[in-house]
Amino acid sequence: MATCSPGEFLILPRNSHISAISAMVLSGARPKYIIPQYDFEWDIAGGVTSSQVEQAVKELEMEGQRAAAVFITSPTYHGICSNLTEISQLCHSHGIPLIVDEAHGAHLGFHPQLPSSALQQGADLAVQSTHKVLCSLTQSSMLHMSGNMVDSERICRCLQTLQSTSPSYLLLASLDAARSQLSENPDTIFNRAMELAFEAKYWIKEIPGISVLDLARFSNFPAIDPLRLTIGFWQLGLSGYEADEFLCRDHGIVCELVGNRSITFAINLGTCRDDIQRLIFGIEHLVGITAPIDGEKGYGEFNVYTPFADIKMSLIPRDAFFASKKKVGIGGSLGKVCGELICPYPPGIPVMIPGEVITEKALEYLLDVRSKGAVITGASDTSLSSIVVCNV
Structure with a gap:
């Protein structure tokens, strides 16, 4: 809302968080989507490259349009970081502000082996969910601003429109406490966490039948957050949901994010060596009762398409949100214009967005992940027997 007026274009990756879609409903911005790099074996989306952003800018210019802002998620939920230095330089050369969803990166820049923060790389606005990695209370977050490309007074007006006039001083105090904790020893506070992360990855990589995500899978990107540990179980013939259920039920281990294959x-800062040892023991126990599958792909056939690769937008999110709607059976929804935001959660990345034409691949993907244990959010019918569509 602080950068895009109704009808103006926002360049953003298609795997942006649902909050970005809600922001387009409020602002009336028109999305210009970038399809992120996708690793099909892991079933994980990566980041966005500067060349993809440049291509999106040029495509709009060829249509006689201009982007009002570029919105990038970095790091992703899995810790994959885009090259924000290149992207910010590109954006600024076109007079376009760069907004970064840095929800999972409030800790970046506070250790020599951590990637640089969004502001350090030239972003104009960076939104951080301070509670996700630092020690503030759940729901508390920060909006950081740098430079003068974005109107600070307009930001204040937008915040007044969206925020409560009775803020929680518990949340505000927890943000200040998190800031104070960092300021006391900013160069060393993550030493212990980094040590434990490297230790965990070293030992887990040694376990037969287990895969650990590393930057080699996304070589087009400069860094992956070393404090994110993503583990694949398909060589054991298990989905991420099955592995998560076992670790939680038998060892009391609760993961941050469960996916189809990992x-x-x-x-x-709250992780201790006992946590790491319990995780390693739990995985070893799982491997011990589930022999690796030799000579096969393991768990199922991995997807050969992204769930949002063949999108076709019929209405912008705001128009679809306010359009008249009806509920139809899932079999009759194919080719209709989606009227609700449907996504597996976590991580909260929509597979269907209001205004997009419903495709067979999107339906297949949703039904597949739901059958394997994913929680479907946003849909009025979480069983996916029916879908809300727009009357257009």
């Missing part, structure tokens, strides 16, 4: 853990 689970992700966040190592932070």
Whole structure:
């Protein structure tokens, strides 16, 4: 809202968080989507490259349009970081502000082996969910601003529109406490967490039948957050949901994110060596009762498409949100214009967005992940027997 007026274009990756879609409903911005790099074996989306942003800018210019802002998620939930230095330089050369969803990166820049923060790389606005990695209370977050490309007074007006006039001083105090904790020893506070993260990855990589995500899978990007640990179980013939259920039920281990073929853990200031040892023991126990599958792909056939690769937008999110709607059976929804935001959660990345034409691949993907244990959010019918569509 502080950068895009109704009808103006916002360049953003298609795997942006649902909050970005809600922001387009409020602002009336028109999305210009970038399809992120996708690793099909892991079933994980990566970041966005500067060449992709440049291509999106040029495509709009060829249509006689201009982007009002560029919105990038970095790091992703899995810790994959885009090259924000290149992207910010590109944006600024076109007079376009760069907004970064840095929800999972409030700790970046506070250790020599951590990637640089969004502001350090030239972003104009960076939104951080301070509670995700640092020690503030859940729901508390910060909006950081740098430079003068974005109107600070307009930001204040937008905040007045969206925020409560009775803020929680518990949340505000927790943000100040998190800031104070960092300021006391900013160069060494993550030493212990980094040590535990490297230790965990070293030992887990040694376990037969287990895969650990590393930057080699996303070589087009400069860094992956070393405090994110993503583990694949498909060589054991298990989905991420099945592995997560076992670790939680038998060892009391709760992951940060469960996916179709992997689970992700966040190592932070509260993590101790006992936590790491319990995780290693739990995985070893799982491997011990589930022999690796030799000579096969393991768990299922991995997807050969992204769930949002063949999108076709019929209405912008705001128009679709306010359009008249009806509920139809899932079999009759194909080719209709989606009227609700549907996504597996976590991580909260929509597979269907209001205004997009419903495709067979998107339906297949949703039904597949739901059958394997994913929680479907946003849909009025979480069983996906029916879908809300727009009357257009």
